[in-house]
Amino acid sequence: MVEKMSTASSTSGGRPGSTGQSGSRPRGPAAAAARVSIDPIRVLRQHVLGILVSIVIGGGLGTGAYFFLLYFFPMYRSEILFEVRPGLKEATEIGTSAALKGDDIERIAKTQTKLITQRDVLEEAVLDPSVRSTNWLQAEFIDPQSSQPMAKLAADDLEETLWTPVYRDTNLFSLSWSAPVPSDVPKVLDAIARSYNRKIKQLDDQQFGDNESLFEDQLRRTRHALQDLRDEIQGFIVAKGITTLDDPRFSQTATEVDQLTYALTEAMNDLTSAESQYLQTAAKLEGTIEPTSEDVLEAEMDLSIHGQIQLLETLRAEERALRERYHATATPIMQIEASIRGTEQQIEAKTKELLKRNLNARLRTWSTETTRLKSLIERIETDLEEKDERLRALASDASLFESYVSQRELLERQRDEHLQLMNSVNLMKLRADAGRVRQIAPADLPRIVSFPQPEAVIPAGVVLCMGLYVMYIFLRALTDHRVHTPSDLLVIPGTRLLGVIPDTEEDPTMPDSAELIHKEHPDSVLAESSRQAWNAIWRTMSRQGHSSLMFFSGMPGSGSTTVLSNLALSAAAGGLRVVVVDANFRKPRLASVFGIEDDSAIGLGDVLTGSNSIDEAVTSCDGVDVMSAGTPANRVYESFNSQSISSLLAELRSRYDCVLLDTAPAVAAGDALVLANRVEALALVVRAGQEERGLISRLIGQFGDTRAEMLGVILNRPRQTAGGYFKKNYRLMAKYTAIED
Numbered sequence: 001m002v003e004k005m006s007t008a009s010s011t012s013g014g015r016p017g018s019t020g021q022s023g024s025r026p027r028g029p030a031a032a033a034a035r036v037s038i039d040p041i042r043v044l045r046q047h048v049l050g051i052l053v054s055i056v057i058g059g060g061l062g063t064g065a066y067f068f069l070l071y072f073f074p075m076y077r078s079e080i081l082f083e084v085r086p087g088l089k090e091a092t093e094i095g096t097s098a099a100l101k102g103d104d105i106e107r108i109a110k111t112q113t114k115l116i117t118q119r120d121v122l123e124e125a126v127l128d129p130s131v132r133s134t135n136w137l138q139a140e141f142i143d144p145q146s147s148q149p150m151a152k153l154a155a156d157d158l159e160e161t162l163w164t165p166v167y168r169d170t171n172l173f174s175l176s177w178s179a180p181v182p183s184d185v186p187k188v189l190d191a192i193a194r195s196y197n198r199k200i201k202q203l204d205d206q207q208f209g210d211n212e213s214l215f216e217d218q219l220r221r222t223r224h225a226l227q228d229l230r231d232e233i234q235g236f237i238v239a240k241g242i243t244t245l246d247d248p249r250f251s252q253t254a255t256e257v258d259q260l261t262y263a264l265t266e267a268m269n270d271l272t273s274a275e276s277q278y279l280q281t282a283a284k285l286e287g288t289i290e291p292t293s294e295d296v297l298e299a300e301m302d303l304s305i306h307g308q309i310q311l312l313e314t315l316r317a318e319e320r321a322l323r324e325r326y327h328a329t330a331t332p333i334m335q336i337e338a339s340i341r342g343t344e345q346q347i348e349a350k351t352k353e354l355l356k357r358n359l360n361a362r363l364r365t366w367s368t369e370t371t372r373l374k375s376l377i378e379r380i381e382t383d384l385e386e387k388d389e390r391l392r393a394l395a396s397d398a399s400l401f402e403s404y405v406s407q408r409e410l411l412e413r414q415r416d417e418h419l420q421l422m423n424s425v426n427l428m429k430l431r432a433d434a435g436r437v438r439q440i441a442p443a444d445l446p447r448i449v450s451f452p453q454p455e456a457v458i459p460a461g462v463v464l465c466m467g468l469y470v471m472y473i474f475l476r477a478l479t480d481h482r483v484h485t486p487s488d489l490l491v492i493p494g495t496r497l498l499g500v501i502p503d504t505e506e507d508p509t510m511p512d513s514a515e516l517i518h519k520e521h522p523d524s525v526l527a528e529s530s531r532q533a534w535n536a537i538w539r540t541m542s543r544q545g546h547s548s549l550m551f552f553s554g555m556p557g558s559g560s561t562t563v564l565s566n567l568a569l570s571a572a573a574g575g576l577r578v579v580v581v582d583a584n585f586r587k588p589r590l591a592s593v594f595g596i597e598d599d600s601a602i603g604l605g606d607v608l609t610g611s612n613s614i615d616e617a618v619t620s621c622d623g624v625d626v627m628s629a630g631t632p633a634n635r636v637y638e639s640f641n642s643q644s645i646s647s648l649l650a651e652l653r654s655r656y657d658c659v660l661l662d663t664a665p666a667v668a669a670g671d672a673l674v675l676a677n678r679v680e681a682l683a684l685v686v687r688a689g690q691e692e693r694g695l696i697s698r699l700i701g702q703f704g705d706t707r708a709e710m711l712g713v714i715l716n717r718p719r720q721t722a723g724g725y726f727k728k729n730y731r732l733m734a735k736y737t738a739i740e741d
Contacts, residue, residue, distance in 0.1 A: 039487055040474070047473045054469035055462055062461020069452040077178035077450035078185040080193050081440040084108045084171045106166055109173040112437050113164035116175055121195045122155035128191035134184040158192070172440075178450050186443035193439055204435070212425050219418035226411040233404045257391055260384040267380060271373040278366040285359050299354035305347060312343045481692040489686065489713055492697050494704065496712030498683060499533025501563055502526060503717040514562050515593050518569035519622055527566070533714055534570040537683065538658075540711050546680035547653045550583075550661040550708065552672040553685045554695050559716040560685035564662050565593045572623035576657040579618065579625040583675055585637055586664045588629030594621040598628055605630025607648055608639040614651060625656070640674045649678055666699055676706035683711050688718035 044051065084105050100108075115121070126149055131137055141154040163176040175192060179185050283289045300309070319336045326333055482488075489495050502525060504514050517526040541549065553560040564580060571578045581604055582590035588598045596619055604627055606612040611634060618625045629635055639645065652659045661679060663672040676682055682703055686696060696713070704710050 039485070042485065042487075043473060043477050044470075047469075050469060050473070051466060054466045058462035058465025059458060060461075061465060062458035063454075065461055066452050066454050066457040069457065070449065073180070073451075074449045075178040075180060075451035076182040076185055076446035076448075077176060078189060078443045078446045079174040079176035080189050080443045081172050081174050082109075082112065083438050083440055084112075084173070085436055085438060100171070102169075105171055108436055109166040113166070113173060113175075115199065116164060116192065116196045117159060117162055118199075119155055119159075121192065121199055122158045123151040124195040124198075125188070125191040126151045126154040126158070128194070130187045131191045134179075134187050135181045136179050136184045136188065158188075162192075182446045185446055189443035193442070197439065200435070200437070205429075208425055208429050212422060215418055215422045215425065219415065219422070222411055222415045222418060226408065226415060229404065229408050229411060233401075233408065236401065236404065254391055257384065257387045260380055260387060264377065264380045264384060267373055267377045271370065271377065274366050274369045274373060278363065278370060281359055281363045281366060285356065285363065291355055291359070295355060295358065296351065298358055299351045302354045305350045305354065308343060308347050308350065312340065312347060315340045315343060481694060482689055483686055483691055483693060483696065483715070484688055485718055486715055488693060489696070489715060492693055492700070494700050494710075495696070496710075498536050498712040498714050499529065500715045500718060501529050501533065501559075501566075503719060514559070514566070516565060516569065516622070518566050518573065527570075530563075530566040531570045531573075534567045534574075537567070537711060538571065538574075538576075541658075541681055544681070544709060546709065547657060548649055548659040548661070548679040549681045549683060549711070550663060550672070550675055550679040551683050551685055552663045552676075552703075553665050553687070554667050554691050554699050555687065556587075556665045556668055558665065558685050558687035558690065560665075561589050561593060561662050563685050563714055563716055564660055565590065568624045568660055569622060571658050571660075577625075577655070578623075578658045578660065579627060579652055579656045580660045580662065581627045581652070582629040583640070583661045583671065584664045585629055585635035585671065586669055588635075590662045591619075591626055591628035594619075594624070594626045596621065596626060596628055599632055601628040601630075603628030603630035604648075605634035605636060605639070608642065608644050609634045609636065610644075614648070614655075637669075637671060640671055640678070645675070645678050666702075667695070673702065673706070676703050676708045679708050681711050682706075682708045684713045685716055686713055687716050 084100065086100050125131060126137065126141070132149060137149055137154060141150045141157070142148070143150055158177070161177060164173065165176065166173040175189060175196075177185060177189055177192075179188070280289070284291050284295070299305070315336060319333065319340060322330075322332050322336055486497055486500055489497055501514075504526065513520070514526055517524055518530055521527055537549070541547070551560045551564045561584075568578050568580045580590060580594075582588045582598075583604060584590070585605065588603075591598045591601055591603065601619065602612045602617045604617065607614055607617045607627075607630070614627075617627050617630070619628075620626075649659065659679075661675065663675055666672045684696070684699060684703070700710060700713075
């Protein structure tokens with residue numbers, strides 16, 4: 001945020017250079033307000049006391065609301081706890097399953113709470129005799145004509161007011177309800193629980209009955225199928241004349257088939273390998289793939305090339321001996337190198353010839369082997385087909401008989417399973433622990449008020465009251481267009497912050513007045529802030545080559561005269577030759593700040609009319625030369641449009657390092673806008689809490705179209721937030737200055 005910038009760094013922010021080209025810059029209050037941002041921390045700090053008061057008031061209102069509700073609208077709550085149980089996986093289990101996972105518990109609990117709050121359950125509970133005597137039903141849901149309960153309307157009310165929480169990390173969920181009369185609560189809850197338990201029992205009985213009917217039907221069909229299969233097996237045995245059946249898997253024919261199958265597999269593997277070797281050898285001859293190192297080594301081991309290899313080794317040994325005796329370009333070395341190259345070429349050519357010969361021989365060998373293996377595979381397949389035919393004939397009858405036996409065993413197992421399922425269903429119906437949910441206890445008579453609760457009502461009053469107050473202060477901050485802090489200035493397009501001059505009340509040194517603070521209280525925060533602001537201004541003026549600067553304000557009382565006087569003293573203390581000129585002919589005050597009588601002293605007006613010279617109009621005070629506004633008779637406003645003002649300023653620039661002008665407020669008079677075309681630089685002084693952003697934006701746009709360069713804005717007398725960054729800096733400045741070396 002802007003308030004978190006140091007004073008020195010804030011003076012160097014913004015856009016350097018001239019703001020004269022304002023054609024593309026938004027102007028007017030609307031443009032400035034559209035870009036305003038609010039620092040919520042600053043706003044809250046400014047209203048800490050009001051927030052504390054709103055908290056106290058909210059606490060009081062909350063306490064009053066608590067006792068009011070407690071007396072007129074008390075509510076009593078009770079609940080019925082239900083437990084989610086693992087249930088039984090099998091009807092013969094001694095106990096229930098060990099545990100349920102958290103997700104399973106939550107899913108089951110939420111399912112049961114939906115069942116509890118179903119319309120039929122609630123309407124049945126409303127018609128329960130115990131509920132008909134409750135004040136809740138008699139007061140609101142009894143038909144005056146028939147004196148009968150209005151079950152649907154009462155069920156609607158229960159749907160809205162029943163609470164079915166699921167307790168995390170437990171197996172519990174509950175049915176909770178509240179009413180103004182304590183005795184009504186357990187009656188209604190117990191009636192709903194009874195209606196829910198009856199519905200669960202009906203659903204379970206219906207499910208058990210459906211399962212029992214299904215299992216009986218399946219058992220009947222299985223018994224009929226088993227009897228039919230037994231009759232078919234008996235007919236097959238009689239028709240085939242079967243007395244015994246050996247397993248065809250262990251017959252002599254099966255053994256021969258296994259042997260032929262193994263031989264066929266080996267032959268096919270050998271054929272695949274031989275074909276692969278044949279293709280690789282053919283590819284090597286064609287040049288598609290390179291011969292392997294084994295192929296090359298086989299060619300090099302041939303006796304016909306062995307002598308040439310030995311000759312090459314002899315030549316290389318002779319070359320090494322010659323290199324020890326002669327230099328690299330000697331004739332013997334050149335000759336021996338030629339002999340080596342010739343021998344290497346002969347060896348390479350011979351190797352290629354032998355390699356081709358070996359590959360051709362190998363290709364013929366693999367071709368012969370492939371032909372032999374194909375013939376062998378044909379013979380094995382013929383024999384295997386004959387053996388398979390005999391084996392199939394042998395196994396046909398055995399396979400069919402085994403199929404009959406397998407079907408009979410399967411049907412017998414199905415019959416036994418159906419009988420076991422029917423027994424389990426009957427046993428489940430008898431076991432009380434088969435259910436997944438059980439009610440732990442009936443509802444208790446509530447003795448403590450459940451609503452209102454002080455820990456909820458009182459904080460709600462505090463939050464409501466404080467929230468309304470915070471909304472009010474933020475709404476007021478949004479609608480306030482005045483400049484209060486540096487952040488309010490920097491949201492205005494084209495604005496550069498030159499410095500922040502605090503109010504005297506913000507200065508921990510507590511000076512009596514802000515005028516000539518650099519002289520009266522040089523160690524004050526105001527004096528240090530003026531120094532920092534002047535350093536930023538002078539750096540910019542030096543960089544741009546300016547020596548004349550006009551200070552102006554928008555509204556009267558902005559403090560431009562006081563700011564100018566303190567900056568002039570800071571410039572003079574830095575060794576600059578400074579002259580200050582009071583160009584405010586309406587209400588001159590600059591001379592009186594330096595102890596000079598405004599109405600009697602010769603000044604600017606007298607010089608412009610030619611009555612006096614510059615030397616006569618200038619008075620030195622505290623290292624600063626001061627030119628007052630002049631005698632009242634010679635304060636002619638129209639002289640600002642004459643050439644004499646330009647000549648005067650040119651003369652002053654030649655004599656001084658810095659020429660500072662003070663003018664009338666721009667809103668009250670047009671003098672500042674006229675003089676802006678006579679000086680080189682401008683600085684706008686803004687009084688915090690007085691001038692609006694729209695006015696500042698308009699002034700920057702108007703003065704940006706003049707010849708002078710708009711250096712930026714000096715914020716005067718801002719009221720800093722309690723505990724804010726700038727206020728801490730002010731205390732640090734004062735504390736550091738007070739430390740003795």
